[in-house]
Amino acid sequence: MKELTVLNSSCRIELDAFEGPLDLLLYLLRRDEIDIYDIPVAHVADQFLKYIRRARELDLNVASEYLLMAATLTKMKSKALLPTSRFDGEENIDPGAELRCQLILYRTFREIAEELQRSEEVWTEIFTSPGERERWSTDSFEIEPGQASLLDLLEALNSLSEKEPELPSQKIQRTLLTISECINALEKKIIFGKTISFRDIIGPEPARSRIVSYFITILELIRRGWISCHQAYPFSEIELQRTERWSVDS
Amino acid sequence: MILDRLAREVEALIFASDGSLSIQELCEYTGSGEDSIHQALDRINKVFLDQQHALTVIEVAGGFRIATDREFGDVVSQLFEGRKPGKLSRAALETMAVIAYSQPCTRAAIESIRGVNCDSAIRTLLERDMIKISGRMETPGRPLLYSTTLVFLEYFGLADLDHLPRFDEIEELLGMSSSEMEERDLFGTGEK
Known part of the structure; x- marks a missing residue:
């Protein structure tokens, strides 16, 4: 019973807190102290599915990426449980290898993102000249040829179409009845x-x-x-x- | 310490310029060599430090600038209140990281690493000029390619792309196939 409530509350760390299925998987690995090179596929698949199921019970929108990962994990789990066949030609491919590489790569970039965040923290408190004044000047400035990108054009177009369209005016003829x-x-x-x-x-x-x-x-x-x-x-x-x-x- | 002529020239140039000056430009305007310029910069910074100025000369995004000390971030921020954009989300930072190391790269490449849709993160980064569309990949569908901009380097205080954290290691990692990655066991000592 106690375990169930723990599970309940931990699942309430809702999927929104994760940057996708890889992030959730890394969280599960760390939580259960699992070595990334030795992933017990069945266990991890179960944990992942539990999360997804709980999220659905809470009526959260589960993004398709999570569902794809759930399907991949389920496939890996079933493969891991089946005796390997010499004849299916896939026996040399470790079903976990691709996932492992994906996790390693993602984890590396997540660490880099954290480092970037620390730099951001520092550099939002540092002001340079030339730099700030020019970039955040409130005066409108001339755009030189080549400075405006396609995106700028699209943005300009968007801001135009966002303006309130002028309603077609209609003259209402008042019938006078004295x-x-x-x-x-x-x-x-x-x-x-x-x-x-x-x-x-x-x-x-x-x-x-x-x-x-x-x-x-x-x-x-x-x-x-x-x-x-x-x-x-x-x-x-x-x-x-x-x-x-x-x-x-x- | 009293600054010599060259150091003062360099200081004046950096202060007055409307864009950051590269080492080559400083050499050209002062008629000196790179070594002398670097030494002059060191002397300027020494004076700033000794006399407890709130300034330092730093190299960011391929050029030299005079920067305020972090200590005065709060005070100086007031000047740009309402104009300075907010901090980046985790999704944007992760997307930024992937683009920085694997540029020019497609949306699909970013998404395969992050395992999640990156539409809105890419849009945010484009809007904030941290990345730009640098072309199209000549594969079916000709997907757009994204690259980082000078604003990216400025925002994260990077001198240039070679100064990205763990640059060599990640370059190598990205160049590896999955089987190579397995064999190298590069991350055996990584997080558990």
């Missing part, structure tokens, strides 16, 4: 002695401007006392009736 026009229209619709609902006035699927114009007109007519209105409860139908004053005033 209150007096509405009153004229209503003159024929609201007939004395009959009830008409607001919904009937604006008609089916009216434009918002039409609703607003007619509503304001209704308010105006109420103010003038030309119509009376009735609403049973909020949001229910508004019913309108003509009063006698409409004819008198107009």
Whole structure:
């Protein structure tokens, strides 16, 4: 049980922490104190697969490089377990040799990368003349022929296309519906002695401007006392009736 | 110690130049030989040291420059705040290392050593001018070749490519086939 929790937590050093499958393999070798020249293939393959499986359980994206390495290790493991056949013509090739060389090469470059990092550490604190001033000058400078690379061109192109594209402008024609026009229209619709609902006035699927114009007109007519209105409860139908004053005033 | 004429000339040239000056250029401008120039540089640095200046003359990226002491990194950094780019990621450093030793090299060569996709690392290094596209390999697909730049040497404070750490050893390693690598057992004493 204890071993399991240790495994769990160690796997939580997630794959993101590794620079690829070789890095993970080197980590496993060092953790289990394995000599790079004497890799127990079965053991290492198991450990590697455990990692990958755990990473997948944690729903991490496992890059294809890891899966390829897992497949390679599995193949090596199965080869190591099988008795070597004299007839398959591959008996002279140590399945671990290629991996070993790859690991050695990668480990060397990882060490170099660490050395470069130490230099970086030192040299970011050292400033030279000529050097810094010229390189990080905020003034724009002239580019001499031959100084700009293809990459610069691409970058310039990118920065252009990243700029907000101008939206095609569209003119919205405002349909004007004046209150007096509405009153004229209503003159024929609201007939004395009959009830008409607001919904009937604006008609089916009216434009918002039409609703607003007619509503304001209704308010105006109420103010003038030309119509009376009735609403049973909020949001229910508004019913309108003509009063006698409409004819008198107009 | 009082500086002689030549040392002062060298000092003035390095200070005033808008690019780093190579030993040949210093010889040409002062009309002196390489040995005299080197001795003059030593004398300048001795004076800087004796009088506790914050400066030293160093050779970086094939040329001489006046450099501030590391001690004043924090103070001087303020001048370039917001302009100086951040440090490189591990992926970028590893990719940088591979390119530095095996240049000119293709993306595939880098990826076969690192065992992982290097797209974004290469892009970062290109953007920061640490590497450049130096041509194409005449193989199917004509892949791009990458090489280091002067900015790379400056960034890591290297005089030239021969001054890369463990240069000879890694040159040899890269030239070896896998079976040779096995036989040489070069790394038998390496990390366990």
